[in-house]
Amino acid sequence: MTVMSNARTRDLDTLPVSKLFWRYAIPSVAGMVVTGLYAIIDGVFVGHYVGSHGLAAINLAYPMVMLQVGLGAMLSMGAATRIAIRQGAGDQAGARGALLTVLLLLALFGAAIPAWGLPNIDFLLGLLQAGGQDEVTVQARAYLWWMLAGAVLTMGQMLIVYLVRNDGRPGLATALTTLGALLNILLNYILVGRLGLGLAGSAIGTLIAEGVVVALGMVYFFSRHAGLRLRWGTLRPDRAAMWPILCLGTPSLLMELNLALLLYAHNYQLFRWGDELSLAAYAVAGYTEALFTLAIHGLAVGMQPLLGHATGAEQPARARAALLHGLKVCLVLGAAALAAVQLFPEVIAAWYSDGSQALVDAGGRALRLHLLAMPLDGLAVVGCTALQAMAMTRLALGVTVGKTVLLLPSLGLLPLALGLDGVWLAMPLVNAVLGLLMAGVLWRLAARLQASASAAA
Template sequence: MNQQNVQDLNTLPVKTLFWRYVIPSIAGMLVIGLYTVVDGIFVGRYVGAHALAAINLAYPLILLQVGLGAMISMGAATRISILQGAGRNQEAKQALANTLLIIAALGILLPIIGISQLDYLLALLNADNDPAVLQEARSYLSLMLWGGLVTIGQMAVIYLVRNDGRPQFITWLVVIGGFSNMALNYVFVVVLGWGLAGSAGATLLVETVITVTGLIYFFSPFARLRIALKDLRPHWQSMPSMLGLGISSLLMEANLAFLLFAHNYQLLEYGQGSDVAAYAVAGYTEAVFILLIHGLALGMQPLLSHATGAKQAQRLAQTLSYGLQVSLAISLTLLAIVQFFPQTIATLYAGQDQALIESATRALQMHLFALPFDGAIIVGVIALQAMALTRLSMLGTLGKTLLLIPALWFIPQWWGVDGVYLALPFVNMLIGMVIASVLWRELCRLKHGHQSTVYSVI
């Protein structure tokens, strides 16, 4: 961080700094959310409810692939940064070579193992509950398994090119990829009528372009950490430590995969494939909200961390307080849209499918009624991490999982499918109130000039 940035963080008004950091962060997340939602709209309107259900059922396994990519990418980026900071550039090249070799190995192993066990995996996901859903899930999952190399590869490119000091380049690459994905979805799904396989093909084609571009970059003179073919030799001793640095990212994605699997399983236990499709509509809508709030929280992070390190209690309190107010405003706005216009949202995905519109309307209103509490959890967890209160931040991450599993088991026994939709909001209300009380305590201490627990852990 240069001297001008430090001076700005110390002297500029908090609200000025807040929007300077938050707006680009939210904008980046909105691009991701936009093409994610457009994917769902194309699939729902032009393929059908069974295709939405198929994506939702297959997605836990896709999340595990993403988790492997996140583990490799985060571990490699962290290790390379540490080695470069220590002036050990040759070892940093070894870490980059290890990353490429591990990705190549997984790109071979994942389809070999996954395709050979495809029927077992589909049965495990309960996709064989509905023949139409099974057919689409088989097509989608087999393609995504074959494309594991580029799914993991594009994640590594995003992490490592940014890590190499080219954040603007990778941001533009991701933005162009996002809009290309939308255009290809239109061509493959709507024009050519390739169904869910077309949507998967569009995603994999864009991921291939990003992966290949990243590879070319690291072999080019533009890379600060440039490698050559002769560098592509495994360094076995450093692989475990590199992967260990990213293991938490794998666990996070595995946790999401398990929770999605649990929702899908219970929906099929107490309902049918159309209920999974309705839940998918709610999930796409929820994803937009989560990305918005995540962008807000990530934008706040540098401000909170700097104020914590500089022991600027008043600026820390102002940033945290303002961030929570903005989060609440966004949450209440989206909650009002969901509760007053659920049919409009459902129609975006369902087209003329009246049965899906009705079930998705109900899923949206029930599954998303606790958005303000969800917002408090997301902002709270990231804010507590930014303030070095990592133990307290675990209340939001671990607490949600520990409570949601029994909630998904017991509540549907009384309320059936509605109970599956309501399990997460009930848990979010409880965890959100706990996180809010923790943040309120910290704000009170900071505003009254008392020493915060923040300073006792740094």
């Protein structure tokens, strides 16, 4: 075990949880917020230079991109949890083997997705309801082709940031994320704003930025600065870690698959009860929601090393303290985001408009209705990640599946009574129910950790 790894483990065992929480959470949240900002800027470039049909095209294609994000989340969360638990138990060799195993899995998934997806892209566009030959379909096809071709970079960027953060370098993880974000903004400006390449340019810019992050992250793990340093002569994956990584990361995959399915269901209902403008308005709400969701996800990711290590080291008091810190910050962020969306919806929607007042009006209403339950939505996200980090995957899986079980009927029934507004209100209704249920689960978990800590004392 290296001196760096010993120091990191000693810090996780001895430093005050409040200090460790902010050490990991602030860089993680900052990195995710930067990612959210460049996603928003992507939307701004598309809205201004491609128009409402460009926003609609991204919404149509994005369920397939979210499948890739789900696989990346599965690998990232599964590997991060496995590595943290192995290190908490003092098994440095097992942690290094898990790192190599997840890189092998990344290569396998990264080759399989374009090998199957690119020859079947027209079939996929048909599933996504992009069946005509209008401008929306043209832009959706161009965007999806590039994102399928570069799937390994989309998944790899997520994985590298997780692994670097788990290696005791949250600042470096944030720096990599920020660099990727800034590079993506610059490339979008050049490719979409100046060269007029439309959504193909947006996808190419994103993939180049992700590729730079992946390359720099791999350089780090082969350097002397890495705690889990890799050497060319000792690249031996731990095959026994493959199944635990996939199992521990499955709730993250299912969470993203749920989001992909729900995005598809929203698109279907928006076409039925609205029109292309409604789909563009949903993209406006989605970009804005992504900023909040990524900030909350960053908070949850920042908690993960603390919770995973405390679980592996059997330190219930420290696990409880990290959990409570995360929940408090989550609720504060949720309340602030809700206030901003309710007070300034038209101002936010105008960021994505090429001057169309109709898009501003539709986007403002979508923001006000669709994002009503952000604090409780954030609570569910943080709760699921916390349960995964403590290897309680069944509970996390139950909450994730419950979202789909409740939302699909809500999307089908509410529009019958409320029309298009019913589509906007289905998600916040379900988020409120799941958030309250998660609050009960976390309350019991905190009480159980407190009892364990008292017994140990």
